[in-house]
Amino acid sequence: MRRRATAVTATAAAFSAVLAVAALAVPAAGAGQEDSGTEFWNIDVNHDRDYTVGVDATRKRLFSVSATVSDPSGVESVTYELWHGEERATADGVLVGPSRCLKLNEFTSYCEALVTADPNVNLRSNALAGVWTITPVATDGAGNVTRGNGSYLARIKRTTYMSQTVATPQPVTKGKNLTVKAQMTVASWEAHKNVPLIGHQVLLQYRKGTTGAFTTLKKIKTDRNGWATATVPATADGSYRYDFAGTSLTVATTGSADFVDVR
Incomplete structure (x- = not known):
């Protein structure tokens, strides 16, 4: 199994009608490796134009994270990692959501996850309110794992x-x-x-x-x-x-x- 990183590209016009609910992804930070064939489009959070999620004092909140994912070998699975802090390695908060994927064609799938934000489990500090970075992680049909390296953000706020x-x-x-x-x-x-x-x-x-x-x-x-x-x-x-x-x-x-x- 190879692990690789790739930048996320702009959405293809061919999928715009299918993915009308998705917001346009933030431009990727940096270029992907040449051997990476996986691309992520239309990173979307909570179907909210501002990528905002409000969380109450005691009740857990389920919200969606989705993207269109494409790979020459097809898409096997996608997981979204949301983390809070300067770097992933030193993050003081992490949320993870495995997705379900709808196959659009041989190479491309639309993958959406439900992520849980819970003040009793993974949001125990008020300091975790604010901007979270989203890292999509995809496994293609050949078993290769790609971590998206674009700067994609979710805003998790106190209600x-x-x-x-x-x-x-x-x-x-x-x-x-x-x-x-x-x-x-x-x-x-x-x-x-x-x-x-x-x-x-x-x-x-x-x-x-x-x-x-x-x-x-x-x-x-x-x-x-x-x-x-x-x-x-x-x-x-x-x-x-x-x-x-x-x-x-x-x-x-x-x-x-x-x-x-x-x-």
Whole structure:
């Protein structure tokens, strides 16, 4: 059995219709060895354009990783390795998913795996949130093993939650001040519960009436208990909510709106 590495190439037009759900792969880093005939196309994570996976505080999360794989000897099997850290050899987190392959023709297969991210097993540290590198590993029909050397990324993030927005007092007289509050929490893989999200910016948004788009009124930072609190003058009947854009480590979320009757 030979082991070899190869760069991943761009997708072939012939398979674009078959693989419409797959996102375009990130360009490969470096050139493959000349004796490597295996190629990987369309690395896709969770069928998400940003390759993002959100994981709760206690519940395991299954997500998909897929690619189109081609080799002159055909494709026997494919496994996806996801690792966190500067280098694979010193990674502080590893996720592995064996795939099932759908044969497209004699040389090419579409291979998809379900990978498990579990705060109780392989995501026990909050420090594991962020960018993970994906290394596809393929065995061809002749038994040769190829490790993809492209820079393919998955973003595994901690989920966030926004409580129901509460605006007081209600009803309110036009021109009087409203106090609008909501609490943000974030999944802690270490504590196995949701904890306050402290010192993060959220947007207070307002929509006049019952339809139409929300507009941003203020930018607020959450306090030591995760609360966002803002004071605004009541102008007309409408809804208030808080919106969090997310970070490289946390998933975006939007809270439920509170409708205010202005008299």
